[in-house]
Amino acid sequence: MFEQLSDRLTGTFDRLRGKPRVTDSDLDEALRDIRIALLEADVNYAVVKDLVARVRERAKGQDVLQTISGAQQVVKIVHDELVATLGTTESPLQFAAQPPTVILLVGLQGSGKTTTAAKVASLIRKKGRRPVLVAADPYRPAAVEQLMTLGKQLDLPVRVANGEQPPELVASAAAESSRDGRDVVVADTAGRLHIDDEMMRELERMVALTQPAEILLVADAMTGQDAVRAASEFRARLPLTGMILTKVDGDARGGAALSIRAATGVPIKFLGTGEKLDALEPFHPDRLAGRILGMGDVLTLVERAQEHVDQKQAEEQAKKFLEARFTLDDFLSQLKQVRKLGPLSQLLSMVPGMNQMAKQMPEAEAERELTKLEAIISSMTMAERADPSIISGSRRRRIARGSGTTVQDVNQLLKQFVEMQKLMRQMGTMAKSGRLPRFPGLVR
Numbered sequence: 001m002f003e004q005l006s007d008r009l010t011g012t013f014d015r016l017r018g019k020p021r022v023t024d025s026d027l028d029e030a031l032r033d034i035r036i037a038l039l040e041a042d043v044n045y046a047v048v049k050d051l052v053a054r055v056r057e058r059a060k061g062q063d064v065l066q067t068i069s070g071a072q073q074v075v076k077i078v079h080d081e082l083v084a085t086l087g088t089t090e091s092p093l094q095f096a097a098q099p100p101t102v103i104l105l106v107g108l109q110g111s112g113k114t115t116t117a118a119k120v121a122s123l124i125r126k127k128g129r130r131p132v133l134v135a136a137d138p139y140r141p142a143a144v145e146q147l148m149t150l151g152k153q154l155d156l157p158v159r160v161a162n163g164e165q166p167p168e169l170v171a172s173a174a175a176e177s178s179r180d181g182r183d184v185v186v187a188d189t190a191g192r193l194h195i196d197d198e199m200m201r202e203l204e205r206m207v208a209l210t211q212p213a214e215i216l217l218v219a220d221a222m223t224g225q226d227a228v229r230a231a232s233e234f235r236a237r238l239p240l241t242g243m244i245l246t247k248v249d250g251d252a253r254g255g256a257a258l259s260i261r262a263a264t265g266v267p268i269k270f271l272g273t274g275e276k277l278d279a280l281e282p283f284h285p286d287r288l289a290g291r292i293l294g295m296g297d298v299l300t301l302v303e304r305a306q307e308h309v310d311q312k313q314a315e316e317q318a319k320k321f322l323e324a325r326f327t328l329d330d331f332l333s334q335l336k337q338v339r340k341l342g343p344l345s346q347l348l349s350m351v352p353g354m355n356q357m358a359k360q361m362p363e364a365e366a367e368r369e370l371t372k373l374e375a376i377i378s379s380m381t382m383a384e385r386a387d388p389s390i391i392s393g394s395r396r397r398r399i400a401r402g403s404g405t406t407v408q409d410v411n412q413l414l415k416q417f418v419e420m421q422k423l424m425r426q427m428g429t430m431a432k433s434g435r436l437p438r439f440p441g442l443v444r
């Protein structure tokens with residue numbers, strides 16, 4: 001998300017930093033660039049106008065002009081104003097003082113409600129809650145089945161209609177929840193192609209009947225300004241408490257994410273970043289602004305790593321590496337851990353300064369390479385993984401066949417591993433002689 005915008009803005013700032021002093025006309029030029037970049041990213045016109053005006057006012061008021069660090073100050077102001085546009089503070093989910101907490105997910109057809117209902121339930125379970133999913137979309141049998149399948153995948157209960165209308169269904173799911181040891185009710189509602197009166201009346205009735213702690217609008221970021229329009233219309237009828245923007249992974253421009261909060265006043269609570277059920281991120285305005293301005297997002301990366309990487313295993317492997325005991329099997333498990341963190345280009349874009357590289361790397365190709373490495377190592381026996389020197393010509397042919405690769409591919413991997421072993425020995429010696437910087441969890 002935001003690749004083009006991020007490119008444009010980084011370019012603008014680089015030009016600005018290149019000037020010995022920021023003059024009046026430099027500032028005007030930069031502001032013009034920023035304005036065009038935002039409009040091209042499909043950000044709502046009124047939001048752009050407002051944001052650029054705020055940046056201009058602050059930049060002029062702060063003696064940015066003629067000072068040495070002027071460019072840096074402009075970047076800081078743009079960052080702050082982006083954060084303000086995105087919502088300044090974080091908006092975590094609210095829970096009812098007395099359980100059950102009812103969370104309704106509403107939105108247009110195909111926006112991602114059903115998937116997101118499952119993601120939300122899974123996320124809050126990680127935080128120690130006991131959610132139940134409710135299939136309040138009885139109009140399409142496939143919709144109920146879809147939620148049941150997701151519930152099964154996550155090992156979460158799914159309440160389906162037993163003749164009730166959706167509002168009564170959610171109300172009775174809430175009423176029964178404590179009996180079943182559940183404290184949160186996450187309801188997936190029906191989507192329509194357009195906002196029609198019938199759907200809205202049903203949702204209004206559901207709200208009145210179930211007193212939800214959260215009424216979350218699920219909006220598809222890929223639809224850009226249409227998502228913003230839909231959000232305004234939903235807001236006019238329902239007391240929305242927050243929004244979840246989905247498919248931000250597929251939205252290169254980011255216009256919806258940047259406009260929807262400012263245009264509707266409703267906070268963004270989560271971003272959907274993929275089809276997998278763990279691809280839901282709490283929304284942090286400052287981190288997103290950092291990502292847009294090419295400053296990376298190390299905090300999110302670290303959180304993802306903490307969630308997915310087994311710390312003890314990582315330490316054990318680092319130790320093995322330095323003692324040159326690191327095998328192909330260890331390598332395989334490292335590959336798997338890294339891949340759990342998300343698509344490579346997404347990971348790289350979170351590392352400050354790596355944004356450009358992330359863009360240059362063709363995602364599909366990099367993923368294919370990793371898949372190939374995994375397949376090759378998986379086709380080896382444990383003995384081979386522990387000691388690759390026993391892998392003869394005939395074994396190489398067998399491994400290539402087993403992994404659907406070529407003997408050259410296998411040769412290349414083995415060659416790389418030999419190089420890696422050399423590196424391990426060097427690093428091990430350096431570590432012993434104290435010439436290696438001390439990383440936490442590495443050498444003691």
Ligand SMILES: Nc1nc2c(ncn2[C@@H]2O[C@H](COP(=O)(O)OP(=O)(O)OP(=O)(O)O)[C@@H](O)[C@H]2O)c(=O)[nH]1
Binds near residue numbers: 246279
């Ligand atoms: N890439 C990506 N795909 C997503 C995301 N969220 C949902 N999807 C996909 O979008 C499609 C529609 O998602 P659903 O959850 O069925 O949408 P819905 O709003 O329930 O659809 P209706 O019930 O028909 O109104 C599915 O193929 C999902 O896998 C996301 O964050 N990223």
Ligand SMILES: [Mg+2]
Binds near residue numbers: 113114137
């Ligand atoms: Mg659905």
